[in-house]
Amino acid sequence: MPAAPTPFRFFLLTFALAAPFWVLGFLVASPDRVPMDMPVSALMFVCPGLAATLLTWRSGGRAAVRALWARLLVPPRPVRWAWYAAAPLVSAGPLLVHALAHLAGVPVTAARTTLPTLLALVALYLVAAAAEEAGWTAYATDALCDRWGAAPAAVVIGVVTSAWHVVPWSQVHPPDWVAWQFLASVALRVLWTWVYANTGRSVPAVVACHLFVNLWGTLTPTFDSPAAHAATAAVTTAAAAAVLLLWDGRTLARPRRRAHRAAGTAPEGRP
Structure with a gap:
């Protein structure tokens, strides 16, 4: 029987594994025409999955590692399939702000992307997201949710992942952009959870x-404009705050009113 995940040990190991990539980012300039001007240190996306793999192998061996990575391939049952439609929507802050700027008459340009380029971006971001979420979600989230509840777990993981990204962000963006991105990333983790x-x-x-x-x-x-990025962070944070306000913090799986009804109690402030 494998030992239970150890989220805080996982966080420390993930930061330690990322340190060489941060140093590399200071020594090597970001290549031209890289999406979102990502620095070389962005290659640290492998670290959460690697840290989770090492800790899982140590506690449960190969079978446990296979089970960890299998979670990225097979959705659990039962699955509320309608919620998968939320995936592109909860992350759509940049699109919404871009559209609002266009409607307000602000001169904005649309990215010109060919189909092969778009498919290459999807493949790149899929690999990077899978490598990160093997650690942040498949390894750490359940353990923290079971210990503290879903809402606190989401905020903790959001703060940790944002702090983990600060060095790469700072290598290519000004401090105000980094600050707004930090806030947006915590809010996004709440929405993703x-x-x-x-x-x-x-x-x-x-x-x-x-x-x-x-x-x-x-x-x-x-996305690279500090003003637009601030607006994106504000929109995303407002959405996350609405979720925290309206949904049961212990599970984030049902509205607060329904949770209170199921528990036989009234919402706070009501008899």
Whole structure:
């Protein structure tokens, strides 16, 4: 029987594995025409999956490692399939802000992308999202949800993942952009955990959310504008706050009113 996941050991190992990539990012300039001007240190996307694999192998051997990675391939049952439609929507802040700017008359340009380029971006972001979510979601999320509840787990993982990205972000973006991205990333993790909880704890659903936020960011040139990025962070944070306010924090799988009814109690502030 494999030992239970150890999220905080996983966090420390993921940061330690990323450190060489951060150093590489300072030493090697970002190549030209890289999506979203990503630095070389962005290659650290392999670290969460690697850390989760090492810890899982140590506690449960090959069988446990196979089970960990199998979660990225087979959605659990039962699955509420309608919730998979939320994957591109909860990550669509960049698209929404780009559209609103266009409607407001702000001069914005649309990215010109050929079909082969689009398919290559999808493949790249799918691999990166799967490697990260094998750690953040498949390994760490359930353990923290079971210990603290889904909402606190989402915020903790959101803060950790954002802190983990600060060095690469800072290598190619100004401090105000990094600050807004930090906030947006915490909010996105809340939204992704919400989708995760309502798809029967489906890791592929979170991988899809992760893929789409990178894809939308690449396809909207306003993603690099600090003002537009601030607006994106505000929209995403408002959506996450609505989820935390309206949904049961323990599970994020049902509205608060329904949860109170099931428990035989009234919502706070009501008799």
